[in-house]
Amino acid sequence: MNKVRVRFAPSPTGALHIGGVRTALYNYLFAKQHGGDLIFRIEDTDSHRFVPGAEDYILESFKWLGITFDEGVSFGGKYGPYRQSERKDIYKKYVQQLLDNDKAYIAFDTPEQLDAKRTETANFQYDASTRLQMTNSLTLSKDEVEKRIAAGEQYVVRFKIEPGEEVTVHDLIRGDVHINSSILDDKVLYKSVDNLPTYHLANIVDDHLMEVSHVIRGEEWLPSAPLHVLLYRAFGWEETMPQFAHLSLLLKPDGNGKLSKRDGDRLGFPVFPLEWHDPKTGEVSSGYRESGYLPEAVINFLALLGWNPGNDQEIMSMDELIKLFNLEKCSKSGAKFDYEKGKHFNHLYLQKKSDAELAVFVQQKLDERNISAAPQKIEMAVAAMKERATFTKDLWDLCSFFFIAPTEFNEKDVQKRWKEDTHRLLSELLPVLASIPNFDDAEATEETVKAWCEAKGYGLGNVMNPFRLTLVGEMKGPQMFQITKILGKTEVIKRLKFALETIH
RNA sequence: GGCGGUUUAGUCUAGUGGCCUAGGACGCGGCCCUCUCACGGCUGAAACCCGGGUUCGAUUCCCGGAUCCGCUACCA
Numbered sequence: 001m002n003k004v005r006v007r008f009a010p011s012p013t014g015a016l017h018i019g020g021v022r023t024a025l026y027n028y029l030f031a032k033q034h035g036g037d038l039i040f041r042i043e044d045t046d047s048h049r050f051v052p053g054a055e056d057y058i059l060e061s062f063k064w065l066g067i068t069f070d071e072g073v074s075f076g077g078k079y080g081p082y083r084q085s086e087r088k089d090i091y092k093k094y095v096q097q098l099l100d101n102d103k104a105y106i107a108f109d110t111p112e113q114l115d116a117k118r119t120e121t122a123n124f125q126y127d128a129s130t131r132l133q134m135t136n137s138l139t140l141s142k143d144e145v146e147k148r149i150a151a152g153e154q155y156v157v158r159f160k161i162e163p164g165e166e167v168t169v170h171d172l173i174r175g176d177v178h179i180n181s182s183i184l185d186d187k188v189l190y191k192s193v194d195n196l197p198t199y200h201l202a203n204i205v206d207d208h209l210m211e212v213s214h215v216i217r218g219e220e221w222l223p224s225a226p227l228h229v230l231l232y233r234a235f236g237w238e239e240t241m242p243q244f245a246h247l248s249l250l251l252k253p254d255g256n257g258k259l260s261k262r263d264g265d266r267l268g269f270p271v272f273p274l275e276w277h278d279p280k281t282g283e284v285s286s287g288y289r290e291s292g293y294l295p296e297a298v299i300n301f302l303a304l305l306g307w308n309p310g311n312d313q314e315i316m317s318m319d320e321l322i323k324l325f326n327l328e329k330c331s332k333s334g335a336k337f338d339y340e341k342g343k344h345f346n347h348l349y350l351q352k353k354s355d356a357e358l359a360v361f362v363q364q365k366l367d368e369r370n371i372s373a374a375p376q377k378i379e380m381a382v383a384a385m386k387e388r389a390t391f392t393k394d395l396w397d398l399c400s401f402f403f404i405a406p407t408e409f410n411e412k413d414v415q416k417r418w419k420e421d422t423h424r425l426l427s428e429l430l431p432v433l434a435s436i437p438n439f440d441d442a443e444a445t446e447e448t449v450k451a452w453c454e455a456k457g458y459g460l461g462n463v464m465n466p467f468r469l470t471l472v473g474e475m476k477g478p479q480m481f482q483i484t485k486i487l488g489k490t491e492v493i494k495r496l497k498f499a500l501e502t503i504h
Numbered sequence: 505g506g507c508g509g510u511u512u513a514g515u516c517u518a519g520u521g522g523c524c525u526a527g528g529a530c531g532c533g534g535c536c537c538u539c540u541c542a543c544g545g546c547u548g549a550a551a552c553c554c555g556g557g558u559u560c561g562a563u564u565c566c567c568g569g570a571u572c573c574g575c576u577a578c579c580a
Contacts (some may be wrong), residue, residue, distance in 0.1 A: 151549045223575040341530045387543045463538030475540040
């Protein structure tokens with residue numbers, strides 16, 4: 001087999017959709033597994049939909065996710081340029097080749113005329129059955145065609161599809177897919193307005209010239225795959241035609257249809273890897289990174305949406321994914337996007353991080369608030385709380401009480417835990433705590449306090465629950481003597497006294 | 505409408521002509537742990553789209569239907 005070369009070729013029309021990320025990921029895994037190359041190509045043949053900044057956004061997204069490219073826009077390589085708008089001359093040459101070989105023809109029908117035709121004739125299709133009724137180089141004389149072009153009239157080049165042919169596309173995921181060429185229309189391959197090809201032509205020419213071996217793309221391309229096969233044939237490139245694999249789509253979590261940006265807004269989760277500021281509308285969309293996701297969790301979660309290793313294993317690093325990935329194990333049906341499971345993965349990956357790595361997120365928040373704290377204390381706080389966190393941003397909400405003493409106390413918890421004798425009990429606890437040299441040994445502190453409770457005949461819950469309230473402000477947090485250890489003796493006594501004065 | 509694809513619990517999925525009393529994970533319920541909240545452990549409810557056929561036997565193979573998805577642009 002020739003060298004594996006695959007590509008991810010987005011259109012710079014906005015932020016990178018999470019489904020696109022998955023397609024890129026599968027391409028990446030496939031390339032790495034086979035020691036092949038992954039190419040980054042920009043398909044900007046639609047000048048109207050170009051959005052500035054989109055290209056950089058896409059690049060930055062992959063950088064964050066750890067998906068690397070071997071060649072392409074911003075990476076270089078000997079098959080460039082990799083931006084389709086910079087390949088105009090190349091396409092022009094190949095369009096001419098098709099024209100010369102009678103595989104394509106020039107059409108002058110304006111968009112308005114076509115619209116009129118479509119409303120006039122239901123299910124109108126520009127194909128072998130209708131093209132002789134239209135204004136094109138098949139119905140016009142050669143002179144007339146040249147005259148019109150010379151006069152500056154806009155035209156398109158259409159692919160001349162021969163009807164009645166059974167076209168077979170071999171798909172690595174779905175097997176053979178058959179389609180009759182009669183149902184295909186004479187696709188526009190090139191437009192004179194901007195001297196740019198359409199997707200279909202550019203795609204085939206580039207994949208051929210860049211020696212792409214496998215085309216792994218979304219299912220929305222399956223219906224046009226036969227057209228692409230026909231194009232390879234028309235160029236005489238069928239022998240080296242890449243292999244196809246059409247991936248199932250990512251669907252809305254609820255209801256029907258494919259996952260869209262709107263669904264994320266509506267259901268409250270990001271559909272983009274990074275936060276995106278739309279330069280046209282000024283709209284801001286949330287991103288996985290900014291929402292506190294870890295890239296490795298996003299990768300793992302996405303990899304499993306439409307593919308599985310064939311056993312029960314779910315937690316896989318990028319390296320493991322590269323080893324285990326297999327196109328044949330990709331599912332044929334669309335996967336509803338299960339955001340809850342994504343959260344689960346993030347939680348799992350967050351737990352794998354060291355305390356020091358996670359402490360950074362708390363340190364940031366402390367810096368913002370000009371609070372200084374010993375790194376050791378931050379790490380201890382993180383260690384005590386991280387298992388409760390799903391997102392990196394949860395860490396601060398969870399740990400803040402270690403650094404900011406409560407000034408008010410959760411009303412419901414006070415009602416429930418602050419009883420008649422609580423004030424007396426905690427007042428008595430004060431000297432007991434004061435008698436302990438320091439709280440560094442959590443077990444020793446616990447023993448002393450418990451022994452005191454027992455000696456006095458006080459219920460443990462009656463002491464510990466309100467005690468927690470005084471230190472945390474609410475009924476949350478780790479084991480009490482873990483808290484006292486991290487807070488330190490001075491702070492504990494200070495907080496206890498304050499609560500005693502405040503809660504009545 | 506036409507064409508193509510698809511179909512295992514609410515969701516992602518495993519799997520097979522008899523090992524299936526259909527496995528795992530998320531989510532949901534319960535119990536345990538416990539000074540709180542979590543985590544964790546245990547546990548429960550929950551699925552082979554429908555109808556024919558082939559077969560001793562079908563969730564698995566075949567046919568038909570339905571479903572959902574996609575495409576049907578001078579967008580990708």
